[in-house]
Amino acid sequence: MASAAAGRLAPPASVHVSAGLLRDGATVIRRGRGVIVKNDRDRESIEAAVGLWCVNVGHGCREIVHAAAKQMNELAFFHTFNDVTNEPIAKLSARVLDCAPPAMRGVFFGNSGSDANYTAIKQVALYNDVRGRKEKRKIIARWRVTAASGSLTGLPGMRRFFDLPLPTVGHVDWPDRYHVPERSAADYARDLEKAILADGPETVAAFIAEPVKGIGGVLIPPDRYFRTVREVLDRYDVLLILDEVICGFAVGTWFGSDRFGITPDMMTTAKGLTSGYLPTTAVLIADRFWSVIEESSDVLDVLGHGFTTSGRRASSAFANLDIIERENLVARTGALSAQPLDRVSDQLRKEAA
Secondary structure: OOOOOOOEEOOOOOOOOOHHHHHHOEEOEEEEEEOEEEEOOOOEEEOOOHHHHOOOOOEOOHHHHHHHHHHHHHOOOOOOOOOOOOHHHHHHHHHHHHHOOOOEEEEEEEOOHHHHHHHHHHHHHHHHHHOOOOOOOEEEEEOOOOOOHHHHOOOHHHOOOOOOOOOOEEEEOOOOOOOOOOOOHHHHHHHHHHHHHHHOOOOEEEEEEOOOEOOOOOEOOOOOHHHHHHHHHHHOOOEEEEEEOOOOOOOOOOOHHHHHOOOOOEEEEOHHHHOOOOOOEEEEEEHHHHHHHHHOHHHHOOOOOOOOOOOOOHHHHHHHHHHHHHOOHHHHHHHHHHHHHHHHHHHHHHHHO
């Protein structure tokens, strides 16, 4: 296979550019089929990163394209504000909940992983407001994760120049079994507890983490990590938000929460929901949260949050989930991923010995 010596194009003025990009121009990808992409010089390469970890079913899937076109022909758009919804999004809500942990009760749809995490942060504030705990606002994230989502990230390049993070966001270390093999799940849980106590449990609202860290190293935590962390969170009435924007539909189980045997209070998912064909995200809300909202419905009236196109792209997600189920991609991913993981684990054990 030829290397991806890509064609070059000057970047549009609206994008953030580096000195190298200004000098050399942009890499232009013209088309894709399956795992193969081709640039504007007809040079092919294997697209091993599936976009930004999102084209799970491969490029050029006509089934998804046709489903999206059919839906647009029947109903191009209708919003989901106040007491209004539309049939495709209602059906997709049920479909997503069927894939999710049993404790999940509601779904809010959006447009990107960033706005999904922003939605989750706003719902945390709502949850504590209606419980009379307005001071519980702080979110603890982990360094080197992905205004609000930029604060959650620990990546310096995404915070520099933007006056981030916001003062209501703090950070703790993430599990790194390769560089720091001596640290256990209990060690990281103690660090989290110290952070909660330092800020004051009465001010800390939630802890957000990716089940498997994507940006920052594709790091898999110890098996007991999330169960140990959950014990700390429950002790101080702190919610657990799992950022499944990358992990959803991609880690050998439907969600990373399934892989680690943990039920979060909220989950955000995005990339694998439509395999990147159209931008769609979902925020899933568990019983613990939903029951508080139900009990406060006379105060809330309507949920004061939404995006214009939140209810638009159900057809591509539905077709994508059909393919994932029909081709058994979740189980196949788990079986294939176990092979390199086993080899890495064997190597680490040899190095430790």
